[in-house]
Every structure is written in structure tokens, then in C-alpha cells.
Amino acid sequence: MSKKVYEITAKVDQNLKSKFEEAEKRKVSIQDFIQDFIQQFVSDQTKKAYIADLKNFFEFLKKGDVTIHHPNQIKGHHFQFYRDELIENGYSSATINRRLVAIRSFIKWAMACKLIDYNPLDIVKLPKVQTESPTLAFDDQEVLDMINAPDTSTMTGATHKLVMTLLFSLGLRRSELVNIKVDDLRKERKHWAVRIKGKGGKERHLPLAPPVLEAIKEYTDKMVGFGVQYSPGDYLLCTQKTRYKNTPMSGTTVYRIIEKYAKACGINKKVSPHSCRATAISHLLDTQKTPIRDVAIFAGHSKITTTERYDKRREGLDNSAAYDIDYSSDKVS
Secondary structure, three states, X not given: OOOOOOOOOOOOXXXXXXXXXXXXXXXXXXXHHHHHHHOOOOOHHHHHHHHHHXXXXXXXXXXXXXXXXXXXXXOHHHHHXXXXXXXXXXXXXXXXXXXXXXXXHHHHHHHHOOOOOOOOOOOOOOOOOOOOOOOOOOOHHHHHHHHOOOOOOOHHHHHHHHHHHHHHXXXXXXXXXXXXEHHHEEEEOOEEEEEEXXXXXXXXXXXXXXXXXXXXXXXXXXXXXXXXXXXXXXXXXXXXXXXOOOOOOOHHHHHHHHHHHXXXXXXXXXXXXXXXXXXXXXXXXXXXXXXXXXXXXXXXXXXXXXHHOOOHHXXXXXXXXXXXOOOOHHHOO
16 A cells, blocks of 8 residues: 655745746846757857857847847847848858858747747848858868978977868868867777767767878877877877867967968968868869768768868869750650
């Protein structure tokens, strides 16, 4: 026979009930809602990106003396004027869409949470995303010149060389590069590979070609010579600032490395770490003729359409399908 362990006999205190209900509803500012919204994401990078994009939107509204405290105060014309200002300021369509999608995602979350009854942004169209990446890539000789430019007799030079080797060889994003740890390098089915932590917490494993593996070994040997003692959980890339504490190299440092050696090699075009990624992807597509699906997996693209932005062959005329059109009667069976 079951026995009651505890029986609640207290009557409902209406005053206390009201306090609880009010606490559930109360939000001090829009930041409270944003904080709840970003908790659905796993990746810290994704959280930071959404916070930054939403902050830009609400700061834009503030310039027009519009202060938002609750998602139900966001109107379609707020979204439209923000879109128009981004266009007028010359942002790329990809950047504009990313910023606007962040706001749309926030509104969809608010609808799911029953904070608003309808989506006021549905009537506003997003600009069409360019089908070609505006990022400038390096040519083959520029890649070789840059990789061979650092003075590898110094700790800094050796690190800079590996940074560029990995960017050009593996097509990594900045965040993926700086977060590689020693225990991410492993042997899998007779292949040496590196585990890459990509966007949204997604992982991919990239095999290390002999020249890349040799570059990593040469680098770690030199770091040991400079007094660096590696443990499995340590970050691979080491600088004077990170040498005595287990912190990753900053993305800003990676950016400066690329700018520095591009300038030293007489490359007079605007480049960035993403230029190295674009170089690796377009090299596979255009020079090696690697199937686009394989390149998408290599690059960590969730959609083939993203990879297609780097495919210069689509603009070429040599292999155009137009040459295959032939309506002559003797060709028809």
C-alpha cells in the first residue's frame, strides 16, 4: 500500500501568486530578451555574432530616437529603413543579409515564445545575395612568396609561416585556425588529420598532406627549441603573449600577419585571412577541378550554393553548355 510522503495543504496566496506572475512577465530592457534569445545557440562565436548584429540594429533605431524595450515594439518600417541605410552605406549584400537575418531570427523566436502575435518583418524583402564572392584571392606565385617570406629562425617568424601554411593549405576560417589544439592532430585510418571546430559547433576532419604535416612538425620542433612545452590541451599556435598561458592567438593577429606579408611581397590589393580561404577553395575548383561537393565538405560549407560563389568556372565560356545546343535535323533520332 502506497504511503503519502508529503501533502501540500497551503492555500493559494493571491498576493504571492501575483508576484510570481509579474516576475515571469517582467523584462527590464531589450537586452533581457536578447539574452534569452541567444541561449538557444551552442557556439560562442554564433552568440557573439547575433549580439553584435542585433546591437547594430537597436543603435540605428536609437539614432532616430526610437527606443525598443519589447519585441512587440519592432515595426516593419524599422526593419525597412535599416535595410535601406545598410545598402546606402555600401555594405555587401551578404553582410546586409546576415545582419537582417539576425533580426528576423530574433522576431521568429519572439513569435515562438508568444511575445508577439505576428511577424512584422515578413513584408520587407532582403536584397539578393551576390553569387560571386567579392573576396580577392592570391595567385599561386603570391602564395609561395608569402609562405616563404617569414624569418623562421625566430619564434615569431616560425609561427607566421605556419599560420599562412595552414590557411592556404586547409582553407580555414580565422576562428578555426586559432582554436586548433595539439590533441586535435591525430592519426585516423593511416591518415594524419586535424579536427576542425567550425561554425555552429560542427566538426570536420581534414587530412594533412605530407608537406603540411612536415610544416607542423618543423614548427613544433622549433617551438620546443624556444622553450615551449606542449601538452595535449594546449593551442598549437604560439606567440610571445600566449606562450605562458593557455590562450589562443587572436583573430586580429592573424589579420595583421596576412596584411604584413602581402605588403612585404609587393601585393597591392586589399587582402585578409579570408583571402587565403578563398584562394584554397577557388584553387580546388578552378585548377584541380575537384568536385564541388568535395570542396564544400573541405570548406565546411553546409550549402553548395556557398561554395559556388568561389567557382570562377561558371563565368568561363570554354565549356559553356551553349556549345552543346544543336537542332540540326540529322542530329535528331
